[in-house]
Amino acid sequence: MAQEQSAGAPSDEAGPFDLVIRGGRVLLGDAFSPAEVAVRGGVIVRIAPLGTALEGSRIVQLADDEVLIPGLVDTHVHVDEPGRTEWEGFESATRAAAAGGVTTIVDMPLNSIPATTSVAALEAKRRAAEGRVFVDVGFWGGVVPGNLAELGPLAGEGVFGFKCFLLDSGVDEFPAVTVDEMEAAMAVLRATDSLLLVHAEDAQLIGAAPHPHSTRYSDFLASRPREAEDSAIADVIDRAARTGARAHVVHLSSADSLGRIADARRAGVRLSVETCPHYLTLTAEEVPAGATAFKCCPPIREAANRDALWSGLESGAIDFIVSDHSPAPAELKYAGHGDFVEAWGGIASLQLGLPLVWSGARERGIPLEQVVEWMSGAPARRVGLTEKGRIAEGAAADFAVFAPDETFTVEASALEHRHAVCPYDGRELSGVVRATLLAGHPVDRAAARGRLLRRDGIER
Structure with missing residues (x-):
């Protein structure tokens, strides 16, 4: 299962990322790739090859059997x-x-x-x-x-x-x-x-x-x-x-x-x-x-x-x-x-x-x-x-950690x-959702942090 790790101070070059997710299978466009996904303020701000070692206040490492979608x-x-x-x-x-x-x-x-x-x-x-x-x-x-x-x-x-x-x-x-x-x-x-x-x-x-x-x-x-x-x-x-x-x-x-x-x-x-x-x-x-x-x-x-x-x-x-x-x-x-x-x-x-x-x-x-x-x-x-439904720089940091097998x-x-x-x-079904993140934060069933959306993009 994805593991969240404590991290040291974020690197000066990268800036203060709130969260970095690292995994061997991250859905980028129409294909899975090894990648690191950095989040700041609820938005994906950087995507880098796995091994770049982006740092953030929180680090999530996907397990070998997990994908990020x-x-x-x-x-x-x-x-x-x-x-x-x-x-x-x-x-x-x-x-x-x-x-x-x-x-x-x-x-x-x-x-x-x-x-x-x-x-x-x-x-x-x-x-x-x-x-x-x-x-x-x-x-x-x-x-x-x-x-x-x-x-x-x-x-x-x-x-x-x-x-x-x-x-x-x-x-x-x-x-x-x-x-x-x-x-x-x-x-x-x-x-x-x-x-x-x-x-x-x-x-x-x-x-x-x-x-x-x-x-x-x-x-x-x-x-x-x-x-x-x-x-x-x-x-x-x-x-x-x-x-x-x-x-x-x-x-x-x-x-x-x-x-x-x-x-x-x-x-x-x-x-x-x-x-x-x-x-x-x-x-x-x-x-x-x-x-x-x-x-x-x-x-x-x-x-x-x-x-x-x-x-x-x-x-x-x-x-x-x-x-x-x-x-x-x-x-x-x-x-x-x-x-x-x-x-x-x-x-x-x-x-x-x-x-x-x-x-x-x-x-x-x-x-x-x-x-x-x-x-x-x-x-x-x-x-x-348009900010939903994709893992890309500038998109919403909304993710599911999924174990397809x-x-x-x-x-x-x-x-x-x-x-x-x-x-x-x-x-009997295949595929287990192991974690869901909204705006870069794990959904906590005791804390309602969802937002009400409008078609014109204004949220409240």
Whole structure:
């Protein structure tokens, strides 16, 4: 394990470094190299070849089985506070993030009460988070019917973009918009170059599908057909092309849309796409009867679809991977005693994202460097966090110390998430996060040193 060592006075030539990390495998650009990384004031100020013997107030020596990677950036997290803190709160969510090597999250505008659809609601959320976050936290705004006049002020207050649903979100305070309302929001957001995130499932096609009360996962899967996702994504592409807006499809589960997405990009549509660890690691065929811990929307699909999503990542049709961490208490996740209609949907995985994706990637011969790009560099760039997601001079000193070859078995009860409800319980994974550093300091689960972020770069 990485060892922190005391050090003498910093060298005069180098100046007073706060921290120097030395290791044989440091991710610089797209490759691991032996290097020394020097930090001052929370920023990487020098990178030198291993053996340079940079000195600092603190020295961290990586173990032979450890690598240094940039802290992950998870832009799709439901914290739920204020209003539903019993589901998840800023303290528990950001502790879980840090335990998983995530140093920055962007919080979704639901399921908190109030939803983040006005400046007043944003301020309520920031007050709830102030002094209680263990990693850096930014915020999304929300688009709901009737709040177009709020979008400009929210953008001015530093939200990283906006999210809307094209079908029922599941909570009354965040109603869905029509496709025309989505286009109207795109037109408004085009003026500020804000990003519009869309939960893309067609409400009419979902409504027409069968919804029997059942413990069979196949029945639930049939209630959320691929065609509904594909139709809604086509609408997003069409309206983004009309308006010139920046659009983003969240939690892609249907690989059938990959060709349409690639075609849209070639045509110049400003479109990006994410998928999630559960779509890359779980399959419909393995979900036991009544196992509602696996329920999410859009749903986990078949093994062949999972493999196609991996191909979509490798081809570049899918830009990055984020958690869609969406927890709920056991009484909601297990409501209906295994009835997939009654149970609440959502997967809690914020702490497990890196080992989940790395375990699947290494089986496919995909290198760790690529996994980190998908989970750190690419999401950071898409939301404008240019100082995050990379180890480079001038970048934020946010790091994860990762042991890629160490294995462990998931114990849901040991996770930092508020509730021990997790479809990965008992699963063996590769890769252990041994330490997480934020702004050059180890994250201390007893000391909340995270910052609240704004899109314009001002932190508080």
